[in-house]
Amino acid sequence: MRKGALDGAQALLARTAAADGAAHRALSASIADFALSDDDRLDERTRAALARLLRALIATVEGEVGGHAARLLRAQGESALADMLEAQGSVADTLHASGLLREPALMGELIARVRQDLLAGGMAAQVQDEPERASLLNRLAQHPDRLLAQGAAAVLVSESRRRSVPDSGPLMQSDLPADLHHRLVWQVAAALRTGVGGTAPALDRALAEGAQRSLAAHDEGDRLEAAAMRLAAAIDARPGELPELLAEALGDRRVALFAALLAHALRIDFDGARAMTFDAASGRLWVALRALDFDRAAVARLGVALSEADPRRNVEAFADQLDAIMAVGVEEARGAIASLGLPADYRAALLALKGAAR
Amino acid sequence: MNAFEPNLPIAMGRVGPDGRLVHAEARLADLNARAGGKVGAPLAVPPIASIVRLTQRLGVAISRAVVAADGEDDLDLWVRAEPDAEGVRLEVSGWRPRAAWQAPEGDALRENDFLNAEADWVWETDAAMRITHLAAESVSGLDPAAMLGQPLTLLFAFEADDEGALPILTAAAEQTRFDGQIAELRGTGQRVRISASPRIDALGRFAGFSGSAVRVDAAEEVALAARAPADPEFTSEFGQRLEKALRAPLARIIANADSISAKLDGPLRDDYAEYATDISNAGRHLLSLVEDLADLSAIEREDFSVEIEPIDLADIARRAAGLLAVRASEADVRIEKPPADEAMPVTGEFRRVLQIMVNLIGNAVRYSPPGAWVWVRIEREGALGCVIVADQGKGIAVEDQTKIFEKFGRVDPGEPGGSGLGLYIARRLARAMGGDILVDSAPDEGARFVLTLPHRAD
Numbered sequence: 149m150r151k152g153a154l155d156g157a158q159a160l161l162a163r164t165a166a167a168d169g170a171a172h173r174a175l176s177a178s179i180a181d182f183a184l185s186d187d188d189r190l191d192e193r194t195r196a197a198l199a200r201l202l203r204a205l206i207a208t209v210e211g212e213v214g215g216h217a218a219r220l221l222r223a224q225g226e227s228a229l230a231d232m233l234e235a236q237g238s239v240a241d242t243l244h245a246s247g248l249l250r251e252p253a254l255m256g257e258l259i260a261r262v263r264q265d266l267l268a269g270g271m272a273a274q275v276q277d278e279p280e281r282a283s284l285l286n287r288l289a290q291h292p293d294r295l296l297a298q299g300a301a302a303v304l305v306s307e308s309r310r311r312s313v314p315d316s317g318p319l320m321q322s323d324l325p326a327d328l329h330h331r332l333v334w335q336v337a338a339a340l341r342t343g344v345g346g347t348a349p350a351l352d353r354a355l356a357e358g359a360q361r362s363l364a365a366h367d368e369g370d371r372l373e374a375a376a377m378r379l380a381a382a383i384d385a386r387p388g389e390l391p392e393l394l395a396e397a398l399g400d401r402r403v404a405l406f407a408a409l410l411a412h413a414l415r416i417d418f419d420g421a422r423a424m425t426f427d428a429a430s431g432r433l434w435v436a437l438r439a440l441d442f443d444r445a446a447v448a449r450l451g452v453a454l455s456e457a458d459p460r461r462n463v464e465a466f467a468d469q470l471d472a473i474m475a476v477g478v479e480e481a482r483g484a485i486a487s488l489g490l491p492a493d494y495r496a497a498l499l500a501l502k503g504a505a506r
Numbered sequence: 507m508n509a510f511e512p513n514l515p516i517a518m519g520r521v522g523p524d525g526r527l528v529h530a531e532a533r534l535a536d537l538n539a540r541a542g543g544k545v546g547a548p549l550a551v552p553p554i555a556s557i558v559r560l561t562q563r564l565g566v567a568i569s570r571a572v573v574a575a576d577g578e579d580d581l582d583l584w585v586r587a588e589p590d591a592e593g594v595r596l597e598v599s600g601w602r603p604r605a606a607w608q609a610p611e612g613d614a615l616r617e618n619d620f621l622n623a624e625a626d627w628v629w630e631t632d633a634a635m636r637i638t639h640l641a642a643e644s645v646s647g648l649d650p651a652a653m654l655g656q657p658l659t660l661l662f663a664f665e666a667d668d669e670g671a672l673p674i675l676t677a678a679a680e681q682t683r684f685d686g687q688i689a690e691l692r693g694t695g696q697r698v699r700i701s702a703s704p705r706i707d708a709l710g711r712f713a714g715f716s717g718s719a720v721r722v723d724a725a726e727e728v729a730l731a732a733r734a735p736a737d738p739e740f741t742s743e744f745g746q747r748l749e750k751a752l753r754a755p756l757a758r759i760i761a762n763a764d765s766i767s768a769k770l771d772g773p774l775r776d777d778y779a780e781y782a783t784d785i786s787n788a789g790r791h792l793l794s795l796v797e798d799l800a801d802l803s804a805i806e807r808e809d810f811s812v813e814i815e816p817i818d819l820a821d822i823a824r825r826a827a828g829l830l831a832v833r834a835s836e837a838d839v840r841i842e843k844p845p846a847d848e849a850m851p852v853t854g855e856f857r858r859v860l861q862i863m864v865n866l867i868g869n870a871v872r873y874s875p876p877g878a879w880v881w882v883r884i885e886r887e888g889a890l891g892c893v894i895v896a897d898q899g900k901g902i903a904v905e906d907q908t909k910i911f912e913k914f915g916r917v918d919p920g921e922p923g924g925s926g927l928g929l930y931i932a933r934r935l936a937r938a939m940g941g942d943i944l945v946d947s948a949p950d951e952g953a954r955f956v957l958t959l960p961h962r963a964d
Contacts, residue, residue, distance in 0.1 A: 272707060283632035283714075289655030304654035308639045400632070448564035456570075467563040 187429055190259070191459075197262040201313055202249070205258070206240045208318040209329075209336045209362065216358035217340070221350060229351050232344050239339035248335050254328050260419070263426045264403045265311070270457035271401040283400045284393070288379070299379035303405060306372040326368040333359045373418050376408035385409060391446035398453045413440055416488040424488075428460040432485065434473040439481035444474050519596035521549060521558050534598050537576055554585055558594050561587040571600070571710070579603045584710035600710055625718030627698070630705075631658050632714045635678070648694050662689035662700060662719070674700070674715075681712045688722065697722040749800035756796065760789040798927040801861075802913070805934045812855040812938045816962055819850040819859070820884045823893045826863035827882055830871055838876040841867065844893075850884045852891035852959040854939040859959070862932040862943070866895040866955045869928070873899035873953070890941070890958040902947040910945070932957075 181189075190198065214233055221230035243249050281287070288300035309320045322329050337359040344351060368374060385393050390413055397406040403425065411421035414436055424433045433454075437447050448470060455463035476484075487495065519530035525548050530538060535545070543550025549558060553572035561568050567588040574581050584600040630639035635658045640650050653661045664672050665688045677684035683703040690697050702717025763786035765771070767779045804810055827843035834841050870880040878898040885892045902910060913930045933943045941959035 280634055282634040282636045283638060286632055286634070286636040286638060286655045301651070301655060304638070305651040308641060308650075308654060311639060311641070400638070445566050448566040452560075452564065452566060452568060463560065467560055470564060 193266060194259070194262055197266060197313075198258060201258055201262055203238075203240055204313050204317070204319050205322055205324070205332070206243065206336060207238065207316075208322050209333055210239055210340065211318045212362040212365075213333060213337050213355060213358040214340050216361050217337075217351070217354035220354040220357060224350060224354075226350050226354075229344070229348055229354075233340065233351065236340070236343040239336055239343060242339040242342065243335060246339075251331075254324075254332065257325065257328055260422055260426065264407075264422065265313075267426070267454075267457050268401040268403045270459070271398060271403070271453070272456055284396045285400065285402060285405070288383075293382075295382045296379075299375070299382040302375040303372070303379050303402070306370065306375045307402070307404065310372050321370070322366070323371050324366075325371070326366065329366050329368075330363060333362050372404050373408070373422075376404040377411065377418050379405065380408035380412035383409070383412075385413065387413075387441065390440060391442055391449070395446075395449050395453065398450065398457075410436065414485065414488070416485075417492055419492060420488045425454070426458075428458060431469065431473070434469070435476060435481045435484050438473060438476045438478060439485055441478045444470070447473060515601055516597055516599040517601075519598065520593060521596065522593040523562070525549070525555075525559070525562070528593065530596075533601060534596070537574065537581070540576060554583075554596070554598065557585050557587045558596065561589050561594050565589050569707075626721045627719040628717075629658070629661070629702075629719065630714060630716045633712055635659070635714070637661060638714065648691055658715075661692060662698070663692050664689045674702070677702070677704070678712070678715070681706065689719075691719075749796050752796045753793070756789055756793045760786050760793065763789060798931060801931045802927055805931060805938070810938065812858055812935065814853050814939065815855060817852060817854055817856050817859060819852045819854075819891050819893050819957075819959060820844045820848045822856065822859050823863055823882050823884065826860055826867050829864055830867050833868070834871045834880070837871055837874065839871050839874040839878055839880055841871070841880045841882065843882045844884045848884055850886065850891040850893070851962045852941075853962050854941065854959045858935045858939065859957075862935055862957055863893065863895075865928045865932045866943075866957065870895050870897035870899070870953070870955075873897060875899065886961060887958070889961055891961045892956050892958045894954060894956050896952060896954045898952045901949045901951045902945065902953050903949050907945050907947065911943070 218230040218233050221227070221233065249255070282290075285300045285304050288296050289304060291297045291300070306323075310323060313319065322332070324332065337355045341352065341355050383393070390409065394406055394409055397403075397409060404422075407422040407425050408418055410425070411418045414421065421436075424436055427433065434447060434451070437450065442450075451466045451470070452463060455461040455466050515533065517531040517534035519534045520528040522528045527538065527543065527545050527547065527549050529545065538544070538550050541550040549555040551574050553574050557568055557570055557572070567586065569584070569586040572583050572585055574583055580603070582600050582602045583598055586597040588595045588597075628639075628641045629637055632638050637654055637656055637658055640653055640661075664674055666672055667686075667688075673684040673687040676682075681704045683701070685701040687700040688697060689700055698719040699722055700717055700719045702715040705713040705716055707713040763782045766774065767782035767786060769779055824843045824846070827841045830841065867880060867882060874880060874897050880898075881894070881896045883894045883896070885894060911929050911933050913927065929943070936943045936957055936959070939959060941957065944956045944958070945953060946956070947953035
């Protein structure tokens with residue numbers, strides 16, 4: 149018998165041996181999936197966009213780390229190693245299989261980013277009543293106050309860079325928070341290393357150097373979220389201006405700026421305000437708006453804009469709720485969202501403890 | 507599709523706090539009357555009535571695009587409802603009859619996908635024509651980041667067309683898309699061709715342009731200077747743009763239709779699964795057409811060239827026969843391929859020769875009756891290595907034997923499948939590699955196609 153056939157037979161036997169386990173795992177996954185409520189499950193659009201973003205992110209880091217490592221190896225005369233490094237396909241599958249990507253912090257950030265884009269995409273354009281008036285960020289970018297102008301320009305630039313996720317290939321930069329970027333870079337470097345196998349100290353050194361270079365080049369302050377927060381702080385909207393600014397940010401489809409303005413006004417972090425913006429189920433955004441003492445028309449205006457853009461929200465249900473929202477007193481509302489002003493890590497630890505106790 | 511009228515006729519109306527129509531201008535009154543309503547009664551046009559109700563409940567102005575049935579037609583309307591002390595003030599504009607079928611997504615989006623497939627720059631403006639988004643390749647002397655927030659005219663210096671008009675201005679006034687606006691990237695000397703679609707807000711107002719810009723290269727510059735009339739024929743640029751724009755969506759259609767037809771996500775009625783098979787077959791057909799067109803545009807370029815590398819013709823013939831094994835067994839046709847130990851060293855480009863072989867064997871399978879054989883044989887004739895594909899089909903009449911190699915040449919236009927480009931492309935490719943494709947056949951005696959390539963000494 150030929151060797152190929154024998155190998156095939158071994159593989160078949162191995163699969164048979166593993167079949168029980170695989171079937172068990174598949175069943176557990178199916179049961180878990182079935183038990184999920186529709187509200188908890190990602191919808192297809194989000195899921196597809198998330199997969200695309202994750203692939204692009206991995207390609208970005210892979211390009212930075214692997215590309216630099218290969219150049220280093222070539223410079224050291226290790227062309228064979230460089231070729232092997234470049235010949236391997238994407239490490240995305242390795243990382244998926246390892247389960248390293250199932251990390252709440254990373255996935256939470258990516259899901260939020262995808263929702264932010266989808267929400268902006270669904271937002272109906274809303275033109276100013278004066279047709280010649282430029283949109284909010286464009287007006288601010290021309291503002292005589294340099295702090296405002298620079299802040300607005302930075303948001304324009306980072307949002308332009310962020311907006312298009314290519315069908316294949318890398319992004320301009322990962323745009324992740326520093327800790328997540330740090331972890332992803334080392335994971336990708338490790339996956340690249342595992343792909344080649346064997347002992348090769350030169351390869352280890354080159355990959356580590358490539359990773360460190362990517363980490364050194366990363367600037368968290370360049371992120372869209374950071375730029376939006378800086379702008380919100382520079383605007384430092386007075387209570388009277390805030391409703392108009394928030395409505396205009398949504399009308400211009402600048403969801404990041406919306407979340408940043410909200411975060412600055414509520415004195416909470418960006419992630420908290422963003423989560424509130426996407427949270428269609430609990431209605432805590434409305435409570436937050438009440439905490440800012442928004443009147444009925446202001447709450448209604450934002451409610452309509454978000455309901456039209458987000459398929460998970462329902463404008464009729466919002467209208468049913470409006471009286472109840474307005475019945476919430478300002479002080480009550482402030483009390484209800486006060487905990488969001490606490491450090492995020494503290495809140496996460498409290499939640500984790502509560503979960504463990506249950 | 508984007509021909510928004512510049513001056514939308516507006517019909518005003520008023521609804522009292524009790525939801526009854528107090529007053530309506532002629533168009534709105536007529537629409538309401540045809541739906542069975544009148545002044546003093548509740549509004550009878552359901553989508554408008556629901557906006558009015560929502561406005562009353564929320565106490566804010568609401569603007570939306572709606573579709574209202576008007577007799578047998580559907581009308582596209584822009585409705586704005588604004589609450590005031592006496593109830594709700596209505597402004598209804600648009601009043602365009604809707605086409606029988608409309609794509610679910612905005613046409614502008616799709617058009618942009620197409621434009622962007624080969625765009626060097628993608629940009630967006632607000633209603634005041636200031637840049638809100640710019641994704642650009644780097645060009646020396648231009649900082650994309652500095653352009654954001656600036657007027658579009660700071661990035662592009664627009665040039666008038668033959669009639670002295672600026673297409674972008676006409677398009678902005680009429681809120682239509684435009685194409686072929688020539689401009690200079692200010693300060694760089696680089697000329698670009700700009701296209702864009704308008705974005706329209708919920709009230710039907712112009713909210714800015716989404717557009718793209720493509721570099722105009724030196725050769726085109728000459729043509730532009732000469733103002734030569736554009737070649738209306740299929741251009742190579744168009745072919746490549748087409749392929750780039752269509753390949754990914756088609757592949758997605760095929761993949762999804764295949765998984766529906768395989769019932770991957772659970773049980774499905776058989777007839778639906780068969781529709782999905784039809785969708786996927788049609789998708790594959792379209793994809794092969796697109797590939798043919800892209801190949802056609804490639805081989806018709808003046809700078810088209812093939813790699814000349816050492817290849818084994820027998821090996822490629824076996825691979826091509828293997829690729830078509832499934833299709834052949836579905837058609838109940840058997841393929842006899844060259845024996846595994848046979849070799850025929852020739853020169854040519856591997857993937858192009860494989861493409862030719864798949865085309866020749868695929869044709870043979872397609873035209874074979876059930877139970878027939880297709881023979882693939884290798885021969886050497888002097889300085890040429892040959893592969894012969896012979897079938898037991900109905901054959902090709904002598905007078906048709908040149909026609910089949912012509913562009914879009916088909917013997918029987920009523921026959922399904924194929925673009926009429928396959929053999930034309932195959933022969934052009936073979937000749938570019940220093941070989942040829944010959945045919946030898948008579949009606950009812952099957953066909954013999956011979957691919958020859960230069961033989962190489964090992």
